[in-house]
Amino acid sequence: MTQSVTLDALDRRLIHALQIDGRASFSSIATVLEVPERTLARRYHRLRSALVVRVVGLVDSGRVGMLDWFVRIDCAPEATDALTAALAQRDDTSWIAPLAGRTRLTCMVRTPGTGADGGRPLFDHLLRTPGIRDVEAGCVLRAVAGVGGWAGRTSALDAAEQAALLGLAPPSPRSPDVLAGASGWGEAEARLAGELALDGRADIAQLAAATGWSASTVRRRVAALRAAGVLHFEVDVSPSHFGFPVEALLWLEVAPAALGEVTEALSRHAAVAFAAVMTGRASVFAMVQCRDIGALYDYLAGELAALAGIARAETALVQRRAKRAGPLLLPAMAQRAQRFPPRPTVHRVGHTRAT
Template identity: 75%
Template sequence: MTQSVMLDALDRRLVHALQLDGRVPFSRIAAVLGVPERTVARRYHRLRSAMVVRVVGLVDSSRIGMLDWFVRVDCAPDAVDALIAVLAHRDDTSWVAVLAGGNRLACMVRTPGTGADGGRPFFDHLARTPGVRDLEASCVLRPVAGVGGWAGRTSALVEAEEAQLRRLAALDDGDVRQGVVGEPEDGGGLVEGGGPVDWDEADLRLVGELARDGRADVRQLATTTGWSASTVRRRIARLRATGVLHFEVDVDPTHFGSPIEALLWLEVAPAALGTVADTLSHHAPVAFAAVTTGPASVFAMVQCRDTGALYDYLARELSGLPGIGRMETALVQRRTKRAGPLLIPIPPTGRGRRA
């Protein structure tokens, strides 16, 4: 559990910089922010040690032949704690939460693609878990907002500072990214385009370490993968350049003054789907949104400072979009897991067995 901390102006500028590039050297951030490098490093390590902020490496499921699902589970009240603890400890789940009311859970699940039975074993097992009354799974067809970071944590730097950081990052990456496709010593055959990529066990170990710590030292990653440090650098650059890997700042929005988290399910007319998706990508309260299968074709996570702000968003911004026929909302009561792997054990309580 994260400590009760409100980020100050420098913390927010640091988070913004890391959202632009999670592995940018602290020296580059310090040069743009106008503070000593040791101050930037100390701030990040303090926040990470307190479980307030961390950088995580995330993989695009579609590029590795996997599927993402948003899953809602109705369960018996005495099974909630045990089930949510089990789900949070799984490597294939993220964004695990209890919804207001206490007997509904929500999470994101990654399963093998349709050629490998599309995750049916997971859903069959979950449905048979004691205490589970019903579940609904919607496949994520395309994320449309929030992949590059929630706007609430990317508003601390001015445009010139953003541009300078991007320019410095491009200079740092220039030599590494040259010849990014087709180098045999990198251990794989990544291809350009939007289809799945080929990779091996070393890649799995690499992204596993980056999921736990997106700023892991290259020497540590070299030991984990068995590659040289130069190959690790090239491989990370290649995974990023081909859209397989990106870095996210994992931080509770409460630290940005937005403690109210709501989940939205929108039934959208097909003709308006593109317009709604594009508009949501520009709405400041939207932390994440995706087009999904199921009756509600759009799912979104929204962050607000209070319930009044949530009402204003629903009534004044969302209601004006064409094609929305029905909307369902639910408040998140508590989170047990966000984007990255669980680092603090959650002891299962109550009844129920492993999902």
């Protein structure tokens, strides 16, 4: 559990800078922000030690032949905590959240992209687990909002500061030459990604030890993967620290002809932290951050209601986030599970490793 920490103006400026380039040196950021380097380094390490902020390296699933799924699990109330703990320890899960009411759990799952049944072994295993009533999985087809960071944490720097930091960041992906230069994804790359998922600012020596590469090879490989869009960095911080403690999940049934218009609008909505088009009955999924329940109502009745093409909207409140974008930093949940062992029938959730 993160400590109670209030982010001040400098904290927010640092977080915005790291969202632009998560591996930028503190000296580079200090030059742009006109703040002493040691001050920024102390701020970051204080926030990271408090489990409030960290930089995580994330891999674009599609570029390495993987699939992302948004999964809803309907389960018995007494099974929710144990299932949450088991799923949180997996390296192929993220964004795990029991929903208010304690009968549903949601998470993102990454599976091998071997045809349409890439995630079937895991999903079948879940369905056979006592305490689980139903599993609904939608394959993420395209992220349409929040990819570059939620607007609530990327509004602390002015245009000139953002431009200066963008000038230090790697080139944008999409160039065929760059993509070709980053081809090849093997065990060493997977180990590299694993280290960066734990700590996106891990030093070169640590990454070299994990991969078996030389320091110069690590630098070149990280640069190539970033330039190709295979690897990117996000700041992992709860919106509650910015004064937005209410998180709601939306499942939107959108007519195909309206998908472009609806998703374009969602990408401009300040409340939307993330949105994606996916398979299934609800073609659009979104995470929404609000200051309070009243603000959530205002969003649903205002901006969202104004979008033509949405035939039906389902809303659920997140009770808590057991896991966000990156792996668990500390085995707090595992320790809790050892003190209060989960029911054996629920702990049977398999551990199919995605590599």
